[in-house]
Amino acid sequence: MAGGTDELGARLKAYEGQPASRAGTGKDPVNLPMIRHWCEAMGDTNPAYEGPDAIAPPTMLQAWTMGGLSGNTARTGAYDEMSALLDEAGCVSIVATDCEQEYLRPLRPGDELVFDTVIESVSGRKTTKLGTGYFVTTRTDIRVGGELVGVHRLRVLKYAPAGKPAKAPPRPRPVVNRDNAGFWEGVAGKRLLVQRCAGCGTLRHPWLPGCNACGSLDWDTVESSGEGTVYSYVVMHHPPFPAFDPPYAVGLIELAEGVRMVGNVVGVPYDKVRIGLPVRVEFRRYEDAEGALTLPVFRAADALDALGDRGAPGAPGGEV
Amino acid sequence: MGTALPPLEIPITRTLIVAGAIASRDYQDVHHDAELARQKGSPDIFMNILTTNGLVGRYVTDYFGPTAELRKVAIRLGAPNYPGDRMVLTGRIEELDDERGTATVRVVGANGIGNHVTGTVTLTFAEATVTVTLTDEADS
Numbered sequence: 001m002a003g004g005t006d007e008l009g010a011r012l013k014a015y016e017g018q019p020a021s022r023a024g025t026g027k028d029p030v031n032l033p034m035i036r037h038w039c040e041a042m043g044d045t046n047p048a049y050e051g052p053d054a055i056a057p058p059t060m061l062q063a064w065t066m067g068g069l070s071g072n073t074a075r076t077g078a079y080d081e082m083s084a085l086l087d088e089a090g091c092v093s094i095v096a097t098d099c100e101q102e103y104l105r106p107l108r109p110g111d112e113l114v115f116d117t118v119i120e121s122v123s124g125r126k127t128t129k130l131g132t133g134y135f136v137t138t139r140t141d142i143r144v145g146g147e148l149v150g151v152h153r154l155r156v157l158k159y160a161p162a163g164k165p166a167k168a169p170p171r172p173r174p175v176v177n178r179d180n181a182g183f184w185e186g187v188a189g190k191r192l193l194v195q196r197c198a199g200c201g202t203l204r205h206p207w208l209p210g211c212n213a214c215g216s217l218d219w220d221t222v223e224s225s226g227e228g229t230v231y232s233y234v235v236m237h238h239p240p241f242p243a244f245d246p247p248y249a250v251g252l253i254e255l256a257e258g259v260r261m262v263g264n265v266v267g268v269p270y271d272k273v274r275i276g277l278p279v280r281v282e283f284r285r286y287e288d289a290e291g292a293l294t295l296p297v298f299r300a301a302d303a304l305d306a307l308g309d310r311g312a313p314g315a316p317g318g319e320v
Numbered sequence: 321m322g323t324a325l326p327p328l329e330i331p332i333t334r335t336l337i338v339a340g341a342i343a344s345r346d347y348q349d350v351h352h353d354a355e356l357a358r359q360k361g362s363p364d365i366f367m368n369i370l371t372t373n374g375l376v377g378r379y380v381t382d383y384f385g386p387t388a389e390l391r392k393v394a395i396r397l398g399a400p401n402y403p404g405d406r407m408v409l410t411g412r413i414e415e416l417d418d419e420r421g422t423a424t425v426r427v428v429g430a431n432g433i434g435n436h437v438t439g440t441v442t443l444t445f446a447e448a449t450v451t452v453t454l455t456d457e458a459d460s
Contacts, residue, residue, distance in 0.1 A: 027345075034343070041339035041371070043330075044378040048386040058390040059377035062370055066345035093360045094348070096369035100394040130361060154369075161361030 008089050012122040012134055015082045019118050020138050024074030026064045026113035030056050035109075038063065055106035061150045062099070064107070065115050065140060079119065082136070083158070090160035091133045098137075098155035105149050113149075115142045120153070133159025169242035170290040180207040182221065188294055190283045192224040194259055205259035226281035228255040228298065233265060233273050243288065249273040253298050261296070268300040325383045325411035325425065330375060332367065332431065334403040340371030367401035372429070372437050379409045380425055380441045388445040395427075395439030405431045411441075421446045 028034065035056050039049050042057070049057055056064075067073070086092075107113075123135035135157050142150040176184050183206070186193035195204045199216030210217045231254040237247045251265040251273065265273050266282070279298035286293045330336070341351035346368045349356040357365045376395055381388050401407055407429045415424040421444055429437040 038343040038374065041336070041343040042374040042378050044374070044381075046378070046381050046386050048381075057374065057377060059370075059374045059393055060344075062373075063344040068345045069347050093350075095350075096397065098394075098396045099369050099373050100392075101373070102392045103390055106389065 006125045008085065009122075009124045009134065011085060012082060012136075015078055015119050016121055017118065018078040019076050019116065020079035021072060021074040021115065021117040021140075022076055024065060024072065024115045024117070026115075027066075027068060027070070028064075030064060030107045030109050030111040030113070032109050034063070035060070055108055056111075058103040058106065058150075059101065060107070061101050061103065061142065062140075062152050062154070064113050065142065065152070074115075079117075082119065082122075086134065086158045091158045093131065093133075093161050094156050094158050095130060096154060096156050097135065098153070100153040102151045103149075104151075105147075107144070107149060111144045111149070113142050113144060115140050117141075126157075128157060128159065129162070130157065131159040131162040133157050170288045171243040171286055171293060172241075173290070173293065174295075179209050183207050186221070186223075187283065187296055190294075192226050192255075192261075192281050192296055193221040194224050194255070194257055195219050196222050203257055203259050205255075205261055222257065224255050224257050224259075224281070226255075228253040228261075228279055228281075230254075230265060230273060230275055230277040230279060230298075230300075231260055232275060235270050235273070247271075251279070251298055253279055263295075264297040266297050266299050273300070322413040322416075325379070325413070325427075328379050328382070328409045330407045330409065330429075332401045332403060332405040332407055334365065337365055337367050337371070337401070337403060340374065341368050344368060344370035344374070346370055362400070364402045367436075369395070369397055372397060372401070375407075375409065376427055376429065376437060376439055376441065379411065379427060380443060383411070384423070384443060384445050388443050390441065390443050392442040393439065394441075395437050397437055398435045399431055399433035401431055401436050402433075405433070407431045407436050414440075 032054060035049055035054065038057060038060055039045070044057060048055055117138050117140040120137045120139045125132060125134060135155055137153065137155045140152040141148060142152065174184060183193055195207050196219060197204065197211035197214060197216050198218035198220055199211060200214040202211055202213040203222065204212065230251045232252040233249050235247050235249050240246055247270050249265040249270040250262065252260050252262055254260050265279060277300050279300050281296050282299045283294050284297050286295065338352045348368065350360055350362055351365055351368045354365050373393060373395055377390055377393055381390065409427060409429045411425045411427040413423055414426050423443055423445065425441045427439050427441060428435055
């Protein structure tokens, strides 16, 4: 989409005059239940749309041609090709801007619609409040038994949305293997599990296949209380990473049980983190483009008073 | 010039937006799924053009009565109709031919952001036809 010349626009122009759908048929004949649902939605109590001589509200014209969840089977290759070109250029969103309908005769229950759509015009590249894209105008001729009963012209803007995507960029995932899988299973269940050697009873973290003290390969786990203190820390300023918002503090936390663990220090401004700061584990759930993720972080909630900082818990603590 | 139609105020509820989308068989996610609407750069779901068209048609036939027949409805959308807003439809008869029974009405639907819709409606009544146009001046 970048650049001064509008090459895409020139390619799109070639689709003007091409059919967008050929001999499409309405999924249902004109019928009273759909008329009634329409009137309920619109709050339209016009008696012309009820009873044995009912006509369909003329403004339903397009509704009878809609593909619905099962799609529009009459669509031509030309329309799909043009849409694909726009999608590839980032113009993945669509919004209707104009609708012009002519009603040549009322539609009545039982009428079976056949429609043909042509791509009437494609604009050059336009920048709008929603984003930059192209206006595409289609004209649909609607017939019943060969008789033209209505003409429907629709103009849509197919555009690349302006602004940031709403989904958070993905955080890096922990590398889970057979040696540490038990730790991450514990985290998923909001338990902080520490490995304990079954031979000599030494606690260890991070998880390893064997004991550094006695060499035993047998182990079990103990659940940590989650209480600890900041043993050391760094404040990350650079380089930035899309999922994180620097500066933020990463702590090496010494748990009450004696092992040390790396995690975010939260609930305190990054520049108020100090060695010896008391913290307590908290399990945070993150939602991002790749799904949900639970991570242990360390909250310094009690420390705020000790530091004379009356800031709200959860205020700018950095996160990893 | 021309007679003004009494205004019609329509609360833009989430229910109206979704009911209108489904009644018009429009399953585009931006008309029922707020999360996906936000991903596409919209602050919330918004009313589809088919519903706006239906409301404009209803506004004009409410005034002219059940014998009126819509001949043409041409609308342009501006400010989207988001949930929690309200839209006030106003209209002014621009042309009226009693002998032929035709009228042209200009219609404007304004919400809290601006003009959601401007348009022109042409209709016939009894033996003849009327055109209603929705304009910015309709409420003046």
